[in-house]
Amino acid sequence: MMLQLIFVLSTLISVTASCDVFRLVGSSVQLDTQEPLPDFDDLFWLFKSDNNILNYEKKSKNITYFSDYEARVEFNEETYSLTLKNLQKTDSGLYEAKVSADKVTVVANYTLSVLDPVEAPVLTHQLSRDTCNITLTCRGHDLSISSSCYKETCEEKEVTLPGGVAISLSVSGSTIICNHSNPASWKTDVLELKELERLCDDGLTVRVVVGVVVVIILIVAFIVIYRNQERLREFWRQRRE
Structure with a gap:
C-alpha cells in the first residue's frame, strides 16, 4: 500500500507540474510531452484548458486541427510534440497535452509567456x-x-x-x-x-593646466601691481621735489 501511494503521488506531481517557457513575439516554441507516455487512444493539445489545438487519433493516425492553429502549428507523430510558430502575445497562457484511454492523463503542462524584445540600453x-x-x-x-x-x-x-x-x-x-x-x-x-x-588622465591634465594658468596670472598680477607701486612712489617723489 505504501509503495502504491508513493507511486500515485509521484505520478500526480509529474503530470501537474508546470514548466515556465519564455519566447519573443514572432518566434517559435516546441512543447514536448513527458516520457514515456502511457498507452492511449487519443491525444489532445489544449490552450487554457478548454481551447482545443489539435486531436490525434493513434490508431488511425488522423490529426484534427482546431480554430486557426492549422496554419501555424506542427505536430510530431513520433514524439507527439507540438511546435507553435509566429507567436503573439495572445498566445501567452497554459498549454496542456492529455491522453485518453481508460482514463484521461495530463502528459505535458507549460505556462508560455510571449514577450516583446527589450529596448537597447x-x-x-x-x-x-x-x-x-x-x-x-x-x-x-x-x-x-x-x-x-x-x-x-x-x-x-x-x-x-x-x-x-x-x-x-x-x-x-x-x-x-x-x-x-x-x-x-x-x-x-x-x-x-x-x-x-x-577621462581621468584628461581631467588631471586639465586641472594641472588650470593650476599653472592660475599661478601665471597671480605672478603677472603681482608684477603689474609691484611696478605700478614703484611708478606711484616715483611720481610722488618727483612732486615733492
Whole structure:
C-alpha cells in the first residue's frame, strides 16, 4: 500500500507540474510531452484548458486541427510534440497535452509567456571635476541605475522588477557592461575601462593646466601691481621735489 501511494503521488506531481517557457513575439516554441507516455487512444493539445489545438487519433493516425492553429502549428507523430510558430502575445497562457484511454492523463503542462524584445540600453558617464570619481548611469526603457568608478574599480549594481525585467551594471575583464533584459531577450551597451582611465588622465591634465594658468596670472598680477607701486612712489617723489 505504501509503495502504491508513493507511486500515485509521484505520478500526480509529474503530470501537474508546470514548466515556465519564455519566447519573443514572432518566434517559435516546441512543447514536448513527458516520457514515456502511457498507452492511449487519443491525444489532445489544449490552450487554457478548454481551447482545443489539435486531436490525434493513434490508431488511425488522423490529426484534427482546431480554430486557426492549422496554419501555424506542427505536430510530431513520433514524439507527439507540438511546435507553435509566429507567436503573439495572445498566445501567452497554459498549454496542456492529455491522453485518453481508460482514463484521461495530463502528459505535458507549460505556462508560455510571449514577450516583446527589450529596448537597447544607454550607458553614460560623468567625471567629477576635482577627483577621478566617475558616475556611470545605465538606462533602459523605464529603468535606470547609477554607480561610481574610481580609476579601474567600479561598483556593480542590478535591479530586477516583477516579471523578470532587469537592468544591471557589471564589469567583465576590461569592459563595463550595461545590460537590459527580460526572460526572453537582452541587449547591452558597453564602455572600456581604458576610456575611463583616459577621462581621468584628461581631467588631471586639465586641472594641472588650470593650476599653472592660475599661478601665471597671480605672478603677472603681482608684477603689474609691484611696478605700478614703484611708478606711484616715483611720481610722488618727483612732486615733492
